[in-house]
Amino acid sequence: MNTTIMLFLLQDGITNGAIYALLGLALVLVFAVTRVILIPQGEFVTYGALTYASLASGQMPGTAKLALAMGIVACAFDLFVARKALHARLVLRSFFANIVLPAIVLAVTLYFAAQKPPVAVCIALSLVIVAMIGLYLYRIAFQPLAHTSVLVLLIASVGVHLALQGLGLLFFGAEGQRGPAVLSGAFTAGSLRFTGQSLTVYGITIAFIVGLWLFFGLTLYGKALRATAVNRLGARLAGIRTTLSGQIAFLLASVIGALSGIMIVPITTLYYDSGFLIGLKGFVAAIIGGLVSYPLTAGAALVVGIVEAFSSFYASNYKEVIVFMLLIPVLLLRSLAAPAVEEEKD
Amino acid sequence: MSALLSVTDAHVAYGKVEAVRSVTLEVGKNQIVTIVGANGAGKTTLLSAIMGILPLKGRVAFAGQDLARLDIEDRVAMGLGLVPEHRELFVTMNVEDNLELGAFRIEKSRAKASIERIYTLFPRLKERRKQLAGTLSGGEQQMLAMGRALMGEPKLLMLDEPSLGLAPIIVADIFRIVTELRASGVSVLLVEQNAQAALKIADQAYVMELGEFVLSGKASDIAANERVAASYLGFQHEGASAL
Numbered sequence: 001m002n003t004t005i006m007l008f009l010l011q012d013g014i015t016n017g018a019i020y021a022l023l024g025l026a027l028v029l030v031f032a033v034t035r036v037i038l039i040p041q042g043e044f045v046t047y048g049a050l051t052y053a054s055l056a057s058g059q060m061p062g063t064a065k066l067a068l069a070m071g072i073v074a075c076a077f078d079l080f081v082a083r084k085a086l087h088a089r090l091v092l093r094s095f096f097a098n099i100v101l102p103a104i105v106l107a108v109t110l111y112f113a114a115q116k117p118p119v120a121v122c123i124a125l126s127l128v129i130v131a132m133i134g135l136y137l138y139r140i141a142f143q144p145l146a147h148t149s150v151l152v153l154l155i156a157s158v159g160v161h162l163a164l165q166g167l168g169l170l171f172f173g174a175e176g177q178r179g180p181a182v183l184s185g186a187f188t189a190g191s192l193r194f195t196g197q198s199l200t201v202y203g204i205t206i207a208f209i210v211g212l213w214l215f216f217g218l219t220l221y222g223k224a225l226r227a228t229a230v231n232r233l234g235a236r237l238a239g240i241r242t243t244l245s246g247q248i249a250f251l252l253a254s255v256i257g258a259l260s261g262i263m264i265v266p267i268t269t270l271y272y273d274s275g276f277l278i279g280l281k282g283f284v285a286a287i288i289g290g291l292v293s294y295p296l297t298a299g300a301a302l303v304v305g306i307v308e309a310f311s312s313f314y315a316s317n318y319k320e321v322i323v324f325m326l327l328i329p330v331l332l333l334r335s336l337a338a339p340a341v342e343e344e345k346d
Numbered sequence: 347m348s349a350l351l352s353v354t355d356a357h358v359a360y361g362k363v364e365a366v367r368s369v370t371l372e373v374g375k376n377q378i379v380t381i382v383g384a385n386g387a388g389k390t391t392l393l394s395a396i397m398g399i400l401p402l403k404g405r406v407a408f409a410g411q412d413l414a415r416l417d418i419e420d421r422v423a424m425g426l427g428l429v430p431e432h433r434e435l436f437v438t439m440n441v442e443d444n445l446e447l448g449a450f451r452i453e454k455s456r457a458k459a460s461i462e463r464i465y466t467l468f469p470r471l472k473e474r475r476k477q478l479a480g481t482l483s484g485g486e487q488q489m490l491a492m493g494r495a496l497m498g499e500p501k502l503l504m505l506d507e508p509s510l511g512l513a514p515i516i517v518a519d520i521f522r523i524v525t526e527l528r529a530s531g532v533s534v535l536l537v538e539q540n541a542q543a544a545l546k547i548a549d550q551a552y553v554m555e556l557g558e559f560v561l562s563g564k565a566s567d568i569a570a571n572e573r574v575a576a577s578y579l580g581f582q583h584e585g586a587s588a589l
Contacts, residue, residue, distance in 0.1 A: 085415055220446065220454075227436045227447050233399070234434035239422035239451035239498055 004191045009309045015198045017305020018205035019260045023282025024297040025212065026253040031291045032229035033249040035150050036142055039157045042279025043164035044130055044257025046272060049265035050172045052126040053179035060113040062171030063129050064106045070136035071098040077139060102132050119180055127258050134254020138246050146242060168272035176269035201263045209298065221248060281323060288330050350375050350502055350533050356404035358395040365391040367557045373502060378524060378534045380565065382541040382578055383554035389537040390431055393504050397421060397428040409501065423451045427500030431507045433491040437480030441471055444479050444490055448497030457497065464493040467523060485516035503527065504535040509543065521547055541578035545569040
């Protein structure tokens with residue numbers, strides 16, 4: 001193999017790896033805080049990407065309506081839970097956050113969708129829509145199960161993934177879509193050619209990782225999230241609501257997913273079900289990081305991206321097999337290192 | 347004096363097994379109340395239920411408000427604090443972060459003043475402010491757990507076995523701080539196996555056996571009680587009053 005091909009594959013691998021790193025970090029974050037293994041992370045990717053692509057091509061994305069519908073259900077959940085101690089402030093707050101907000105976003109989306117909005121508007125709307133879906137998803141599917149076992153949460157997670165994938169088919173159809181590049185143009189450095197889009201991927205990934213690091217290290221809410229991950233009872237005794245931590249975790253995960261989708265969709269055609277496989281690679285990285293370590297996950301994600309790039313060059317038929325086989329030695333090592341544990345008791 | 351915390355006819359069960367039966371208790375303002383009893387008597391279970399960690403049948407009122415529908419976090423916001431037996435610290439975070447999170451529900455400006463107050467109360471924590479909580483000694487962890495709870499500005503602090511496993515000199519320090527808390531207006535509900543030390547600083551006391559209170563009254567009277575002396579204080583009083 002000559003150096004040019006190797007460098008090209010490395011570059012490709014790092015671009016993909018950067019996306020997997022973001023997704024892997026989101027998975028670790030959600031698992032650490034809520035104990036949910038977030039299989040629908042891939043759907044956040046698809047929803048973000050296809051909402052963006054739909055808007056950019058002047059179509060109305062069904063996800064905006066889904067956000068409103070989920071908001072109505074979330075509001076009903078809030079009111080039902082608080083039925084015996086309802087007060088005006090609670091009702092108004094729930095009504096505003098769950099119904100008025102998505103209704104406004106739906107109206108804005110309807111207005112812009114008809115006139116092929118600029119890229120920045122498409123990105124902003126896509127992020128807001130998917131963020132709301134993430135937030136309501138937590139309220140509807142996971143918050144009521146917060147005290148159950150990891151297994152129950154996993155089953156719910158699989159159910160949510162299937163439901164969202166089905167809805168994705170309904171909203172976006174079976175045809176794939178591509179979106180406009182966030183940053184057009186390219187430049188060459190030696191034998192390497194950097195597109196504006198790949199630079200965007202690097203830039204946003206680095207910005208997000210630094211942002212998350214600052215958020216967790218310096219802000220009270222970031223620390224509260226870490227505290228919930230370290231010790232749920234301790235966090236509750238300090239007055240930190242685990243539901244608030246869950247909401248923040250899901251909000252971050254959905255924004256990260258949507259942003260990843262928006263970064264990928266100008267590079268490759270995405271279908272309603274493409275997100276699952278992309279999310280799964282983030283999951284491989286998260287597993288290598290033991291679902292707890294952020295730096296290990298980010299590093300593993302880059303390895304996954306690079307292995308994928310090289311295997312697609314040498315044995316493209318076995319690309320996925322090779323990537324997922326990375327898990328086997330890691331699981332083997334972890335099983336040898338970790339003592340046998342009894343089944344979780346709750 | 348109107349009671350700050352009043353528990354009436356409380357029952358707590360693990361499945362079909364009742365760990366706490368028909369317990370009635372009051373803690374007044376500026377009071378240290380202690381519950382003494384052997385291991386497994388139900389003391390920790392009772393504190394957990396008052397805090398909302400375990401479901402409780404009966405009535406619990408705090409500052410005149412019924413707590414039945416309130417979550418742990420709401421109880422914390424009302425001024426009820428618990429330092430549990432296992433401390434439940436954020437072990438991978440440093441001392442300062444642990445303390446800062448204790449004031450999660452408190453205004454930021456007040457939290458800053460609180461943290462200085464905690465450092466005055468526990469100077470050791472100030473020395474260790476950047477150290478991870480998990481690397482502290484047992485005594486320091488206990489101080490941090492108390493400090494974190496105090497950052498939430500509780501009106502009533504419930505302490506579960508604060509002296510467990512600690513060196514006598516640190517135990518004395520912790521009990522001294524508990525009396526200082528009372529002087530600063532914080533009531534304390536203290537659960538202890540070290541009955542001698544607890545009864546010395548408490549105003550009121552309850553003796554718990556097999557999930558029930560078998561004796562209650564002024565701490566000094568309880569300490570003078572023959573049966574209590576024989577069972578929990580490790581010696582027999584001469585001429586102590588019979589039960």
